Amino acid sequence: MSLTTSHSFSRPPPLLAFFGGTFDPIHFGHLKPVTSLAGQAGFDQVILLPNNVPPHRPQPEASSQQRLHMVELAVAGNPLFSVDSRELNVDTPSYTIETLATLRKEHGDDCPLAFIIGQDSLLTLHKWHRWGSLLDFCHLVVMARPGYQEQLDTPALQRWYDAHRVADAEKLKQKPAGFIYQANTPLLDISATEIRERRHAGLDCSDLLPSAVERYIESQGLYRE
Numbered sequence: 685m686s687l688t689t690s691h692s693f694s695r696p697p698p699l700l701a702f703f704g705g706t707f708d709p710i711h712f713g714h715l716k717p718v719t720s721l722a723g724q725a726g727f728d729q730v731i732l733l734p735n736n737v738p739p740h741r742p743q744p745e746a747s748s749q750q751r752l753h754m755v756e757l758a759v760a761g762n763p764l765f766s767v768d769s770r771e772l773n774v775d776t777p778s779y780t781i782e783t784l785a786t787l788r789k790e791h792g793d794d795c796p797l798a799f800i801i802g803q804d805s806l807l808t809l810h811k812w813h814r815w816g817s818l819l820d821f822c823h824l825v826v827m828a829r830p831g832y833q834e835q836l837d838t839p840a841l842q843r844w845y846d847a848h849r850v851a852d853a854e855k856l857k858q859k860p861a862g863f864i865y866q867a868n869t870p871l872l873d874i875s876a877t878e879i880r881e882r883r884h885a886g887l888d889c890s891d892l893l894p895s896a897v898e899r900y901i902e903s904q905g906l907y908r909e
C-alpha cells in the first residue's frame with residue numbers, strides 16, 4: 685500500500701515566462717533585465733518568442749530567419765532560456781492573445797505562465813487585440829524601461845492594471861494566471877532602433893548586444909545600407 689498520494693509529494697509546476705519581441709536585433713536591453721527578473725520572480729525558464737510584424741507596420745530590416753538566428757545565438761548555452769519560433773513559422777502575424785491561448789492549452793490549466801513586456805509596451809497595451817483577456821491565460825510581468833512614464837494613458841487600462849497588480853512576485857506561483865507584477869529590473873537605455881541607426885552610421889555597437897550576435901550581424905551585412 686502506498687503511504688502517500690502522488691499529490692502530496694508532487695513538485696509544484698514550474699513557472700514559465702514567455703518574452704515576445706521583434707528582436708531586430710535582440711540586445712542587452714532585452715537580455716539583462718529579463719535575466720535579473722528571472723532571479724527575482726523565480727522563473728524556471730524564459731522562452732523567447734520572436735514575432736512576425738503586421739504588414740501595415742514598418743517591417744524589420746532583418747528577415748525572420750535572421751532574427752530567429754540572432755535570438756538563438758544570444759542565448760546559446762544559457763539554460764535559463766529557450767526559443768520558440770512558432771510565430772515565425774506561419775506567414776501571417778499572430779495575435780499575442782492567440783499564442784497565449786495555445787500555450788495555455790499546451791501547458792494545461794494549472795501551470796503558472798507569465799508574459800513579459802517592457803514599460804513601453806504596457807503603455808500601449810490597450811491597442812492590443814483583446815488586451816482585456818490577456819490575464820485569462822497568463823500573468824503579465826512588466827520591466828521598467830528608461831524614458832517611459834509609469835502613468836497609464838487611458839482610464840480603462842489604469843483601472844485594469846490597478847485591479848490586478850500585485851507587489852510580491854511570489855504571488856505569480858500561487859495561481860496560473862491573472863496577476864500583473866511590475867518588476868524592479870535594471871534600467872538599460874538600449875533599443876533595437878538605436879542599434880540599427882548606429883550600424884547605418886558605421887558606429888560600434890559592441891556594448892549593446894552579445895558578441896556572437898554582433899559577429900552574425902557583421903557577417904550578414906545587416907543594418908548597413
Ligand code: ATP
Nearest residue numbers: 705706707713801802805828829872874875876877
Ligand atoms: P525597436 O527599437 O525596433 O522598437 P525594441 O528595442 O523596443 O525594438 P522589441 O523587440 O520591440 O525591442 O521589444 C520586445 C520587448 O522588449 C518589448 O516588450 C519591449 O518593451 C521590451 N524591451 C525592449 N528594450 C527594452 C529595454 N531596454 N528595457 C526594457 N524592456 C525592453
